[in-house]
Amino acid sequence: MAIGATIHTFDIQLADVDRGVYEQLALRVARHPSETDRFMVTRLLAYCLEYEEGIAFSAGVSTTDEPAVLVRDLTGAVTAWIEVGAPDADRLHYGSKLAGRVAVYTHRDAEKLIASWSGKTIHGADEIAIRSFDAGFIDGVVATLERRNTMTVSLTEGQLYVDSNGASFSSALHEHRIG
Template sequence: MAIGATMHTFEVDLSLIDRAVYESFTVRVARHPSETEAYMMTRLLAYCMEYEEGIAFAEGGVSSTEEPAVLVRDLTGRITAWIEIGAPDAARLHFGSKLADRTAVYTHRDPAKLLASWSGKTIHRASEIPLRSFDPGFIDSATTAIERRNTMSVSVTEGQLYLTLGDLHLETPVHETHVA
């Protein structure tokens, strides 16, 4: 019998100050057995930092091959934002960039290695795709506070992320480079 996903609930207070987005919401995150806590935390932070009407996690979960980990749909159901997590391959980024109005990548891995893996490969509108990462150790530190039920505060201003998860308080710059 296959092991099912572990459900985590996050009560989120979100302040994206530069975009004037202030929301409080509850989000349930299904952590697939093959998904690391670092990947799940990066996926959750990407969801928060990209938050807008129509945002959702992929319906097929992290094993979906037809959708990114996080996406935004308009009222017609068309994907308007393709948001990848981790280390997607160039072909997947190319596909997503052609399909959606905008594409972004959030990684908990070494961004230099990721950029090197895409070097010389065809990626539609590569210069418009931001690759966002955090200081080394930030994601790993955040994962130590993950419970099944969580209270979380995320504030982003001028490229700095402030995270409170339970009793843990962390901050990091959001490093942004572009794919090409």
């Protein structure tokens, strides 16, 4: 018998001062058995930091034609393709041709990730934002995870502050570009 997804709930106070976004979010996040806690936390932060009307988590790892997070307009068209982790160049190429905006949030070494795309064709590569966090930041947040979580996520002047179940963490939100 296959093991099902583990459901985590998050009550999040979001204050993205850099974009002027202030929201109270109540999210149910399914973590597939093959998904690491680090990936799930990065996916959750990508959702928060890209939050806008029409944002949603995709159906998960079983859906190969969608990113981890996407934004659709009222017609259903994909307007933002948001990958998490270490997507391959073909996925970025496809997403960039489909959506007006592409971003990658990674809990891995961003420079190695970018190097893995060297020599590959990626539509609009110079417009794709790659974002990473300080070493140990994601691991710190992961260590606080429970099935029910209360978080505060704040971004101001490129500095990310997360309070997760009473523990506080901070990291610069590093911006990288391909090539």
